[in-house]
Amino acid sequence: MSNSDWFTVEKIDTHTYAISEYGHWEHVHAYLLIGRKQAALIDTGIGIGDISFVVEQLTQLPVIVLTTHVHWDHIGGHGLFKKIYVHKKEKSWLENGIPGLSIKQIRKDVFKDLTKPIPSSVRPESYYPFKGKPTGVFQDMDVFELGTRKLNVIDTPGHSPGHVCFYDESTGYLFSGDLIYTGTPIYAFYPSTDPLELVKSFKKVAHLEKEVSKVFGGHNEMGLDASILHEAGLDAEWLIQHDLVKFGTGTHHFQRLSVQF
Numbered sequence: 001m002s003n004s005d006w007f008t009v010e011k012i013d014t015h016t017y018a019i020s021e022y023g024h025w026e027h028v029h030a031y032l033l034i035g036r037k038q039a040a041l042i043d044t045g046i047g048i049g050d051i052s053f054v055v056e057q058l059t060q061l062p063v064i065v066l067t068t069h070v071h072w073d074h075i076g077g078h079g080l081f082k083k084i085y086v087h088k089k090e091k092s093w094l095e096n097g098i099p100g101l102s103i104k105q106i107r108k109d110v111f112k113d114l115t116k117p118i119p120s121s122v123r124p125e126s127y128y129p130f131k132g133k134p135t136g137v138f139q140d141m142d143v144f145e146l147g148t149r150k151l152n153v154i155d156t157p158g159h160s161p162g163h164v165c166f167y168d169e170s171t172g173y174l175f176s177g178d179l180i181y182t183g184t185p186i187y188a189f190y191p192s193t194d195p196l197e198l199v200k201s202f203k204k205v206a207h208l209e210k211e212v213s214k215v216f217g218g219h220n221e222m223g224l225d226a227s228i229l230h231e232a233g234l235d236a237e238w239l240i241q242h243d244l245v246k247f248g249t250g251t252h253h254f255q256r257l258s259v260q261f
């Protein structure tokens with residue numbers, strides 16, 4: 001099994017690609033956005049295969065890595081790139097790991113229920129999530145200029161403290177990381193998640209519905225209709241009204257979204 005077999009590349013438009021890991025139970029997506037001066041890779045997957053090899057087939061431009069949040073399934077390939085950026089609130093996680101999360105637990109989640117053979121160079125017993133210093137940090141409303149393509153940082157904490165979405169003005173795409181995706185529940189039950197912040201972030205992105213053309217999450221179905229943002233706002237209201245925005249209230253299923261506290 002080679003790297004190019006492990007990753008699935010799908011063309012979203014002439015300058016935007018999804019690089020997905022469908023052999024893993026989480027169905028993780030990274031996104032490559034090609035500008036005129038440089039390209040941005042939003043997240044780098046699980047780190048099972050060499051995602052930089054796949055990126056090199058798609059663009060010759062310099063690549064910057066932008067991180068939606070520092071969970072192992074979004075930073076796996078960070079070490080393969082020279083320029084990586086992260087929210088200032090998760091800089092220490094990138095450098096030191098998430099406190100209290102054991103390598104044994106991580107390896108269990110990384111290598112369970114695989115439906116494709118992993119590349120022959122990968123050894124589960126030597127898997128470590130990326131740790132290292134970022135090139136730089138960002139915060140809410142920062143802008144990354146790719147040349148005729150601008151990416152706006154939108155703080156959307158809750159799932160993790162420094163979780164962000166990236167909004168691409170040129171296409172109207174919203175890259176929503178683990179704030180918005182369908183198919184499986186959005187996780188808000190970790191000690192480091194904040195249920196109240198998560199529903200606030202739902203309400204925040206609900207206001208973007210008119211500007212957004214499509215939503216690309218970190219997992220499962222891609223290219224969701226922007227109406228999912230309106231739904232997120234309604235779901236947030238419902239959860240608040242029913243006093244369910246706290247740990248231990250279980251999984252709440254809505255029309256397309258579900259949330260697990």
Ligand SMILES: [Zn+2]
Nearest residue numbers: 069071159178
């Ligand atoms: Zn996550």
Ligand SMILES: [Zn+2]
Nearest residue numbers: 071073178218
């Ligand atoms: Zn994730």
